Amino acid sequence: xxxxxxxxxxxxxxxxxxxxxxxxxxxxxxxxxxxxxxxxxxxxxxxxxxxxxxxxxxxxxxxxxxxxxxxxxxxxxxxxxxxxxxxxxxxxxxxxxxxxxxxxxxxxxxxxxxxxxxxxxxxxxxxxxxxxxxxxxxxxxxxxxxxxxxxxxxxxxxxxxxxxxxxxxxxxxxxxxxxxxxxxxxxxxxxxxxxxxxxxxxxxxxxxxxxxxxxxxxxxxxxxxxxxxxxxxxxxxxxxxxxxxxxxxxxxxxxx
Numbered sequence: 001x002x003x004x005x006x007x008x009x010x011x012x013x014x015x016x017x018x019x020x021x022x023x024x025x026x027x028x029x030x031x032x033x034x035x036x037x038x039x040x041x042x043x044x045x046x047x048x049x050x051x052x053x054x055x056x057x058x059x060x061x062x063x064x065x066x067x068x069x070x071x072x073x074x075x076x077x078x079x080x081x082x083x084x085x086x087x088x089x090x091x092x093x094x095x096x097x098x099x100x101x102x103x104x105x106x107x108x109x110x111x112x113x114x115x116x117x118x119x120x121x122x123x124x125x126x127x128x129x130x131x132x133x134x135x136x137x138x139x140x141x142x143x144x145x146x147x148x149x150x151x152x153x154x155x156x157x158x159x160x161x162x163x164x165x166x167x168x169x170x171x172x173x174x175x176x177x178x179x180x181x182x183x184x185x186x187x188x189x190x191x192x193x194x195x196x197x198x199x200x201x202x203x204x205x206x207x208x209x210x211x212x213x214x215x216x217x218x219x220x221x222x223x224x225x226x227x228x229x230x231x232x233x234x235x236x237x238x239x240x241x242x243x244x245x246x247x248x249x250x251x252x253x254x255x256x
Contacts, residue, residue, distance in 0.1 A: 019051060021059040028060075029071050032109045036167060037068070072114050073124035075103045080131055089138035090231050096131055097157045097227050108165035108215045114158060129154075139234060145241035149234055156230050160223060163207060164214030180211040 027049055032040050046053040060067045079099045086092045104111035132150050141149050189196045204210045204217060
């Protein structure tokens with residue numbers, strides 16, 4: 001039979017006395033904010049809290065993935081309560097996603113976990129899903145189009161924020177940014193005429209052509225364009241998507 005040995009379990013219970021889940025979670029988030037997710041370790045967290053590693057698991061689950069899921073939930077929990085919904089579903093989504101991005105900007109390393117690790121998602125983010133689904137219902141979505149619209153929205157917004165806040169690769173050369181900038185200057189105009197023409201606007205301020213993270217150089221106007229584009233696309237697609245779903249034989253009992 002496998003599992004945590006009795007002595008280790010007792011050490012975890014003893015060390016957990018006087019230590020709250022909220023304290024462990026805050027210390028874990030502070031550590032990820034400081035070191036990044038790749039350098040985070042339960043051993044270092046337990047050292048800073050002066051407890052056995054088993055005390056960490058006692059409070060926040062049996063694996064590092066459980067801990068990451070708890071930490072990332074701090075970004076999406078309490079973003080918007082039902083009483084804060086706007087009268088128009090479009091405004092609800094705009095406000096929700098703006099709040100999400102602001103929360104992610106406070107903890108960029110955690111935001112990247114949501115986009116990069118499936119285990120960092122899950123039921124702890126159900127509150128955000130509930131708000132998105134309620135807005136889409138108000139917009140007239142149902143059935144499979146409802147599920148598709150939710151994935152399109154969340155994937156688009158989370159993907160943008162994850163890319164925007166992406167850190168530099170560990171071990172990058174000190175002169176990496178200078179080399180990147182110089183390489184942009186060397187792009188041949190005959191081969192990349194549009195890129196060279198737009199370079200003053202794009203340089204370090206657009207995906208692919210930047211060397212600074214969005215934590216340092218945020219892409220505010222691009223984010224707003226994405227939100228508006230997604231909402232406009234939902235409006236344009238609604239009638240066709242629902243008609244196609246109905247034509248496919250969706251019976252009333254299959255709805256939502």
